[in-house]
Amino acid sequence: MKKIIFLFLIILLQGCQYFEKNVPKKEELLNKELKKINWLEVDEFPSTLHCDSIDDKITRKQCFFDFMTQNIQDKLITDSIKIFYPKLDTIPVKVTVFANASLSFETDLLKYSSDYDTEKVDSILQSKLSNFPSVEPAIKRGIKVKSQFILPIILK
Template sequence: MRKITLILFFLPLLFSSCQYFDKQVPSEKELLQKELKAINWKEVDEFPSIAGCEKIEDKTLRQQCFFEYMTQLIQQKLSVDTLSILYPELDTIEVKVTVYPNSRIMFEPLFPKDSVAYDTIKIDSILKARLVGFPKINPAIKRGIPVKTQFILPVILKVE
């Protein structure tokens, strides 16, 4: 009697446990698509940085330190130039900064749509000639991989 009770007790467990083996395992492509949708491609985990800002722990303050440093350095390099003499009405210029994964930097001036008053080619060549010799910049990081980032800095040419 005892054996029959044990068999009757374990018999339903045997048949019901088979349902756990019938579950479908998601394919590699489905898992990849799910993970890619979960990633926010518009933001990076760590912004570009320089050695002077690396010691700052707070992410926002480190980003602010980097942007302030870059703006001041660009203003300093452009302040000794004839840009303000050639174009006295030009007091601020927006510069698009691109930091590549290999730490290379590229600068591109952005002009308003109605910028026929300025010789954009001449201003671009002056900026490219002046904006050289920057310290090493650590690129932005996304999921542990260096990535390209772009941002726009307003650079004041006339400080009064």
């Protein structure tokens, strides 16, 4: 009987080795997952109430950019930018949508010409766009994230 119990224990102990698995460390798993993520793209672009009902991602994205461009143009159309800089027909506006849904607008006219006072144009932008309609931030893996893009605003 002792031999049977002894053999049973040996089989039991050696059988447990078949169930042992090398469990990867959590740091290795995290690094592996982080490498899979494309940090330069978002899963969902920012959006507005106007565009939220659109199901197609590409159409919703285009709706958002059209909405932003049109609203910025409408707010700048009756402004002194055209008076101060009559030759200026397009302003590249860098829009930042923060994770908390706040917005930031700035220009980078120096890339195009040093003839423009960027600070003056930025201050006009800030004053005209201070009460901009609400925008929902971009989403990456279920989390609201900051996004930036440049819109070419055509002054009519």
